[in-house]
Amino acid sequence: MPDIRIPSFSYSFTESDVAFITDEVGRLFREGRHLTMGAHGEALEEEFVRYTGVRHAVSVASGTAALEIALRSLDVAGGEVVVPTNTFGATVVSVLRAGAVPVFADTGDDMSVSVADVAAKLGPRVRAVVTVHIGGLISPHTLELARLCEERGIPLVEDAAHAAGASLQGRHAGSFGVAAAFSLFSTKVMTSGEGGLLVTDDERIRDRARLLRDHAKNPDGTMSTTGYNWRLTEMQAIVSRTQLRRLDEMVRGRNAVAALYDERLAEVEGIRLLTPPTEAVHNRYKYIVELERHRPRDVQKILRDRYGIALGGYVYDVPCHLQEAFRSYATGPFPGADRMCPAHICPPVYPDMPLSDAAHVADALSEVLRG
Template sequence: MSEICIPSFSYSFHEADIQYITDEVGRLFRDQRHLTMSAHGEALEAEFAAYTGTRHAVSVASGTAALEIALRAVGVEDGEVVVPTNTFGATVVSVLRAGAVPVFADTSDDMSVSVEDVEARIGPRTRAVVTVHIGGLVSPRTVDLARLCEERGVPLIEDAAHAAGASYQGRRAGTFGVAAAFSLFSTKVMTSGEGGLVATDDERIRDTAMLLRDHAKNPDGTMSTTGYNWRLTEMQAIVGRVQLRRLDEMIAGRNAVAAVYDERLAGIEGVRLLTPPDGAVHNRYKYIVELERHRPQDVQHRLDEKFGIALGGYVYQTPCHLQDAFRSYAAGPFPGADRICPAHICPPIYPDMPVNDAAYVADCLREVLSG
């Protein structure tokens, strides 16, 4: 392997961020303040709601928890939920845990869910539709999907786990449906290690989220329904607040890397770059390259062994309808997902990646793909 080693991702914490986090966590312990769902959690919720342009945000333990809570809040139990087959399995598990049956829909060329296939799969038992902003892109078709759901009287839920800070035509991810689930997992554009947020304009959904995240306890400690321990700690909220303050800056850094890739990977035969359309702010959680002539595994092997470059994770290599856990819910065909899911790669991209490193990655990738 080459001595040069470029990782698949790296989060961004500057020295001032680390100092603030250290100081605030120290104050928590010295002042013996509450360590969960307290001042920093409330501040993160208010700041995130203001950033996304929603009326409310509720902090929770993970993006998966946020999605299950949103689905339960709109009442999907004993019904069906249309979900993209091109998504992480947690999206489907959230539907199942909320008491509904997943109905898979196919994938468009930009890796978002096919609006036409969603329309064909909405039926009398459909209780919600989930869209996933794959790789941090809010597809222009999200507008069409939101219109379709409104016409059919079906709530649209955004799985925005990848999409903090992304927007289309000035509207942030999280404002297209009745509720959205965001992830603060370690690899995400904005991270607190673990954690999530429910964003919504609906006061009832907010209240349900606040109830369910804390075991669904009533003020007197009794329970009229069941929730779970989905609380976010104050330490995580502190980290999340730091990251939110720098979110636009970090997205700009990612887009600077993407611009290098766009320039140096353009025009390679058998390669399609999934570039954002006009009006979109892509947060570049992933930079996606579709391959027509190469096996992704072969490309990864050559980049790793010859150049010391690690690719980022797929989004996603095996669609849910082909995974053993979910095959019983698959009712195809899914030609879009079957084509693009196993045929793409994600070069490394992160906000503090030096431009020279990005150029090196692009030139090495071009060499591999031109062979």
């Protein structure tokens, strides 16, 4: 078996990034500054507000925390929340932890949630809808979904864990719902290892998020409700700030790889490429290829064993309605998810990926699929 020559993902930190990080972390210790929720956390929030165009940002411990806080701020407890069945389980867990019952909606052709199925699931107990920007694409259907939610008087929340740097019609992720949750996890386009950001135009949600992230402590240290330890450290904020400064640059690098894939895979039969519309900036967290004739696990094994290529993680191969933890909430059918989730692969994409490596991946994938 050959060594993995091309990994599934790779970080992007320049020498100036590393110098800024090490200098600022050293200053924290030398000057005895706060190590959690300090000046860098505040600066990250301000810079993310300027980047997204949303009025408020609150730094938290994870994207999952941001989503749970958003849902708790909307008082969904005792009701239902419509969520895509094609999502990471943490989306559903956030609904459960916020005290609501998840109602699964099917998948559309671009792997985002089906607006028609959401509309069919909007019963009298639904208190919010969550959409997920799968793979870093803000689906054009998001506009239709936002109109539907507005007409029904139901808040739309964006799970933007994949979507830092993505936009649609000039609007950044986070600007389509009443609140949005971003992840800074290790594999994400913008990362600090762990962490998250909640964005909103609503001052009440902002204030609620600031309260809940720090155990819901009142100024006197007492609690009138319960929160959790959802704080972001200064070290994570420092790393995140370097990533945010280069976010557009990193997205351009990812799209250069995706453009090469598009060109070299365009004529391959038996696949469908999920090509973004012209009005969208896809951040290319994932490059999704739907397979019509091959089993993803077989393709993954051949690329790894024969060509030294590691594929990225699926988004997602087992939809939530089929997972044991959530099966009791499933009220199907889910034909879109049942077709697409187990039938796709994600070739590696990262901002500093040499185009020669991308060409090797595309050519190897073409050989495998044609064979």
